[in-house]
Amino acid sequence: MIAETALPKPPQRWDEGLVRNLGLVGVLIILVLIGIITKPELYSDPAWVRNNFLIILQQASGIGVVTVGMTFVIIGGGIDLSVGAIIALAGVWATTVATQSYGAGGMVFTALVVGLAVGLVNGVLIAYGKLVSFIATLAMLVAARGLAAQISGKQTQVSTNDTINSIATTKLLGIPLLVWILGLVVAAGWVLLNRTTFGRRTVAVGGNPEAARLAGINVKRHTVLLFMLSGLCCGIAAIMLTSQATSAQAAMANLYELDAIAAAIIGGTLLSGGRGTIIGALFGVLVFSTITNLFAINNLATEVQNMVKGGIIVAAVLLQQFRFRSLTNLLRRRDVSDKP
Amino acid sequence: MSPINRRRILLGGAAAGAGLALTACTSNDSGAPAQVNVGDRNGNAAPGQKVVIGFSAPAADHGWIAAITDNAKAQAQAYSDVELRPVEAGADAAAQRAALSTLIAQKPNVIVMLPHDGKELNATGLEAMKAGIAVVNLDRAFPSAAAYRLQIKGDNYGMGLAAGQYVGQQLKAKGVSSPIIGEIPGIDSLELTQERTKGFNDALAAFGFKVANRRPAEFTADSGQAAATALLQALPKMDALWNHDDDQGIGVLAAIKQANRNEFFMVGGAGSKSAIDAIAKDDSVLKATVTYSPSMASSAISLARLIGQGKGMSDLVELQVPKEITLASETITKENASKYAKLGF
Numbered sequence: 001m002i003a004e005t006a007l008p009k010p011p012q013r014w015d016e017g018l019v020r021n022l023g024l025v026g027v028l029i030i031l032v033l034i035g036i037i038t039k040p041e042l043y044s045d046p047a048w049v050r051n052n053f054l055i056i057l058q059q060a061s062g063i064g065v066v067t068v069g070m071t072f073v074i075i076g077g078g079i080d081l082s083v084g085a086i087i088a089l090a091g092v093w094a095t096t097v098a099t100q101s102y103g104a105g106g107m108v109f110t111a112l113v114v115g116l117a118v119g120l121v122n123g124v125l126i127a128y129g130k131l132v133s134f135i136a137t138l139a140m141l142v143a144a145r146g147l148a149a150q151i152s153g154k155q156t157q158v159s160t161n162d163t164i165n166s167i168a169t170t171k172l173l174g175i176p177l178l179v180w181i182l183g184l185v186v187a188a189g190w191v192l193l194n195r196t197t198f199g200r201r202t203v204a205v206g207g208n209p210e211a212a213r214l215a216g217i218n219v220k221r222h223t224v225l226l227f228m229l230s231g232l233c234c235g236i237a238a239i240m241l242t243s244q245a246t247s248a249q250a251a252m253a254n255l256y257e258l259d260a261i262a263a264a265i266i267g268g269t270l271l272s273g274g275r276g277t278i279i280g281a282l283f284g285v286l287v288f289s290t291i292t293n294l295f296a297i298n299n300l301a302t303e304v305q306n307m308v309k310g311g312i313i314v315a316a317v318l319l320q321q322f323r324f325r326s327l328t329n330l331l332r333r334r335d336v337s338d339k340p
Numbered sequence: 341m342s343p344i345n346r347r348r349i350l351l352g353g354a355a356a357g358a359g360l361a362l363t364a365c366t367s368n369d370s371g372a373p374a375q376v377n378v379g380d381r382n383g384n385a386a387p388g389q390k391v392v393i394g395f396s397a398p399a400a401d402h403g404w405i406a407a408i409t410d411n412a413k414a415q416a417q418a419y420s421d422v423e424l425r426p427v428e429a430g431a432d433a434a435a436q437r438a439a440l441s442t443l444i445a446q447k448p449n450v451i452v453m454l455p456h457d458g459k460e461l462n463a464t465g466l467e468a469m470k471a472g473i474a475v476v477n478l479d480r481a482f483p484s485a486a487a488y489r490l491q492i493k494g495d496n497y498g499m500g501l502a503a504g505q506y507v508g509q510q511l512k513a514k515g516v517s518s519p520i521i522g523e524i525p526g527i528d529s530l531e532l533t534q535e536r537t538k539g540f541n542d543a544l545a546a547f548g549f550k551v552a553n554r555r556p557a558e559f560t561a562d563s564g565q566a567a568a569t570a571l572l573q574a575l576p577k578m579d580a581l582w583n584h585d586d587d588q589g590i591g592v593l594a595a596i597k598q599a600n601r602n603e604f605f606m607v608g609g610a611g612s613k614s615a616i617d618a619i620a621k622d623d624s625v626l627k628a629t630v631t632y633s634p635s636m637a638s639s640a641i642s643l644a645r646l647i648g649q650g651k652g653m654s655d656l657v658e659l660q661v662p663k664e665i666t667l668a669s670e671t672i673t674k675e676n677a678s679k680y681a682k683l684g685f
Contacts, residue, residue: 048576055573059566154399154406156561156587158614169598244598245561245591251402252562296570299553302528 020268023319024283027312031290039297052293054176060289061178062087062240063259064282067267068189069233070260071281075193076226077206077273078133082122083234084256085144090114090238091248092148094164095157104163111242112235118144119231123224133227141257148250156249159242167243178240182282185236189278202226207274262309263288266316287312375407375635375683376414377642384646384654387421391648393641394443395426396436397454397478402559403587404610407634407685408454408478415638422645429453433460440464444471449648450489452640454478462487476644478637485663489647492640492665494632496535499584499669502630503536503607504543506671507580510605510627512547519579520552522571522604524564524592526585528556536584536609552578557588564588568595578604586612586629593618596625611672613684620677628673634685636667 036043043049066083073080093099093114094107102110118140125136159165170177193199204212205222213219237256242248261271263284269276288309295305393416397409409426416424427443429436433456443451444467451468455461458480465475465487474489482488511519523540525533533556544550555571557563564583572578572595583592586608596606608615608629615629643661646652652659672680 042574042576045576052573055569059569149399155403156590158590165594168594241562244594245565246594247561247590249402249560249562249587251558251560254558254560254563292570293573296553296555297574299574302556 021277021280021283024267024280024287027287028283028290031287031294035294035297038294042297052297054179056286056289056293057179057182058176059292060285061176061182062237062244062253063256063263063288064182064285065185065233065237065240066230066256067260067263067281067285068185068278069230070257071264071267071269071276071278072189072193072202073133073226073230074261074264074269074271075206075273075276076202076223077209078126078223078226079137079261079271080122080227080230081134081137081257082118082140082144083230083260084253085141085148086115086118086231086234087238087241087253087256088248088250089118089144089148089151090235091242091252092152092157092250094238095159095242095248096151097157100159100161104161107159107161107164107242108239111238112232115231115233115235115238116228117231119228119234120224122231123227126227127220127223145250152248152250154250156247158247164239164243165246167240168246178244181236181240185233186278186282193278198225203274205273259288262313266313284316375411375633375638375685376418377638384651385419387419388649388651390421390423391450391645392423392425392448393644393648394440394446394448394451394473395424395453395641396429396440396443396451397637398429398436398456403612403685404632404634405454408637411634411637411685412452412641415641419645421649422641424641429456433457436461437464440468444468444473447471448473450474450476450644452476452478452637452644454637455480455482458482474644474647476640476647478640488663490640490643490661490663490665492636492643493667494636495666495669496532496632497539498666499609499630499632500536500539500541501543502539502669502671503582503609504540504546506607506628506630506673507582508544508547508549511549511579516579519549520575520577521549522575522578522581523551523554524567524571524581524583524588525554525556526559526588533584540582557585557591559585559588561588561591561594564591565595566591568592569599572596572599572601580604581606581625582609583607584609586610586615589615589626593624593626601625611680611684613681616672616677616681616684619672619674620681622674628671631667631670631672631680631683633667633683635683639665 070080070083090111094111099107099110122137122140125131126133167177172180193202201212201217201222204215204217205219209219241253264276264281265271266284266287267277267280269281291305291308295302395412398405413424413426416422425443425446425448427439430439436456440453451473453475458477462482462484465477465482466484468475469487469489475487477488477491479493481491481493507521521544525537527533541551553571553574555567557567568591581604583589583606589608602625604625605627606625608626609632611629611631611633615626618624618626619629646661653661
C-alpha cells in the first residue's frame with residue numbers, strides 16, 4: 001500500500017498556475033480595453049465604471065459558485081451535467097408556497113438540503129451503482145427539471161420573502177452581498193483543495209483512482225462527497241438566483257452546466273481529472289461575464305457572443321494541450337539528460 | 341451489524357426522511373383561475389349532439405402553456421355534451437406524433453392540438469383529416485391548408501405593433517424627440533420572437549424612432565433579470581422598454597428595482613395575472629402590456645364543439661365556423677386593467 005502522504009499534491013507550482021492566471025488576467029484587461037475604446041462615453045464616468053465592475057462580479061456570482069463545485073467534481077475525475085437542473089429544483093422547492101411560509105431560514109435550508117440530497121443521489125448512483133457520471137447526471141438533469149415542473153405546477157414561483165429578495169440588493173462595505181458569497185465560496189474551495197486532505201484525495205482520485213484506492217482512500221465515499229459538494233454549491237446558487245429574479249421556475253439556470261464546465265476548463269482544469277485550480281475557474285467565469293457585459297454595452301447580438309465564447313473554449317483547450325505536450329517533452333529531455 | 345453499516349443505514353434513512361418531509365410541505369398553487377366562457381347569447385351553448393374532442397399540447401414548463409391546457413380542460417367541463425380526451429404531447433414532436441396516432445385510432449369527432457412545431461406535425465394533421473376527424477390547430481400553423489379545419493392563433497406581429505404604437509404614442513405625448521428605447525425579447529431564434537420584433541420596429545419607425553439596445557432572454561425570470569441588468573448598464577438613461585414576455589418580466593422588474601431605475605416606462609407582453617395586477621396598482625415602471633392570451637384554448641374547445649355539431653358562429657351569416665381566426669393583440673393599461681383581470685393567467 002502506498003502511503004497517502006506520498007500522493008500527488010494539488011498543483012502548487014506557482015509558475016504554472018501563475019502563468020495561466022496571468023494569461024486570463026491579460027484576456028480580462030484586453031476585454032476592458034475594447035470596452036473603453038468602443039464606448040468611451042460610458043467609461044468616462046467613474047461612477048459608471050465602478051458600478052460596471054460590481055455588476056460584472058455580481059452577474060458572475062451565481063455561476064461562479066456552481067463552477068467551484070463543478071471544478072471539484074472534474075478534478076475528481078467526474079462531470080456533473082445536472083447542476084442547472086439542481087438549481088431549478090432547489091429554487092422552485094424553496095419558493096413553493098408551503099416552503100415560503102417557513103420564512104427565509106426555511107427557504108435557505110430547503111434549497112441547501114435539496115442540493116445536498118440530489119448530489120447524494122448522483123454520487124451513490126455513480127460510486128455504488130457504477131454508472132458513468134456523464135450518464136447518471138444526464139438522467140438527473142432530465143428528472144430534476146421534471147420534478148421541478150411538477151412541484152411548481154409549471155408556473156413561475158414568485159418569492160414574496162423580503163429577506164430572500166433583499167440578498168440581491170444588500171451591500172456590505174459597498175460590495176454586493178452576492179459578491180461576498182462568491183468570494184467566501186471561492187476562498188473555502190481554495191482552502192479545501194489546496195490545504196486539506198480532502199483536496200489531496202480529490203486530486204489523487206481524479207488522477208488515478210486505482211492508485212488512490214491502493215493508497216487507502218475510500219474512492220467511492222469520496223466520489224459521493226464530491227457530488228454532494230457540487231449539489232451544495234447548486235443549493236447556494238439557487239438562493240442567489242432566486243433572490244436576483246425574485247422568483248424561481250423549472251426552466252431557470254438553463255445551460256448552467258455547460259457554462260460551469262467551460263469556465264472550469266478555461267481556468268486550467270483537466271477534463272480527464274487530476275488537475276485544476278479554483279482561482280483559474282473563477283477567472284474563467286469572469287472572462288465570460290466580462291464578454292457578456294462588453295456585448296451588452298455595444299448592443300451586439302448574443303449569437304455572435306456565443307460564437308466568441310466557443311472560440312475561447314477551443315483556444316483554452318488547445319493551449320492546455322500545447323502546454324501539456326511541451327511540459328512532457330521537457331520532462332523527457334530532462335529524463336534523458338539526467339542519465340549518466 | 342457493523343457500526344459502518346448501521347451508520348450508512350441511518351444516513352440513508354435521514355436522507356429519505358428529509359425528502360419526504362420536504363415533499364409534505366410542498367404545494368402546487370397555480371393561482372390564476374381558468375378562462376371559461378359559458379355565455380349563451382346565441383343559443384349555441386344549449387346542449388346538443390355529443391362531441392368527443394381529443395386534445396394535445398406540449399407539457400412545457402412555462403405559465404402560458406400551462407394555462408393553455410388548464411383553459412381547454414375547464415372549457416370542456418363547462419359543456420355537458422363534450423367529452424375531452426387529453427393525451428400527453430411528450431417531450432418533442434416525435435413523441436407528440438406517436439401520442440396523436442393512438443388518439444386518431446380512437447376516432448374522436450374533433451382534435452384540438454397545439455403542436456410542438458406546426459411543420460413537424462403537418463403530416464399528423466393530414467392523417468387525422470383524411471380519417472374524417474376535424475383538426476383545430478392551436479397557435480402553431482400547419483403549412484398545408486388540408487391539415488386543419490380551423491386554425492386559431494395569436495398575432496405575434498400585431499403584438500409587437502401594439503407595443504410599438506403604445507411606446508410611440510406615449511413618447512410623442514411627452515414630447516421626447518429622440519428617445520432611447522430598449523427591448524428584451526424572448527428566445528431569439530424562434531420565429532414568433534422575430535415576428536414580434538419586426539412588428540415593434542415597424543411601429544416605432546412610423547414615429548421615426550428605433551431601438552437603442554436589445555438583449556434577448558429565454559422566457560424565464562432569471563434570464564430576464566440577467567438580460568435587463570445588462571441592458572440597464574448599457575443604457576444609463578432610457579425612455580421606454582418593451583419586454584416581450586410577462587413571465588420573464590418578473591425578473592426584468594426585479595433587475596430594474598435592484599438598479600434603482602425609474603426614469604422610463606415599460607410595456608410587457610402576453611398579459612399574465614401578475615403583470616395586470618402591477619399595471620392596475622401602478623407602483624412600478626410597468627405601465628402596459630400587450631396581450632397574447634391563452635384564452636385561445638378555451639375558444640378552440642368551444643369552436644371544436646360547434647364544428648363537431650355542425651353549427652356555425654351564429655353572429656356570422658355563414659352556417660359553419662370559419663377556417664382561420666387570429667386574435668387581436670390588445671393593450672392593457674391602468675384604465676382597462678380591471679376589464680382584463682379575468683383573462684390574466
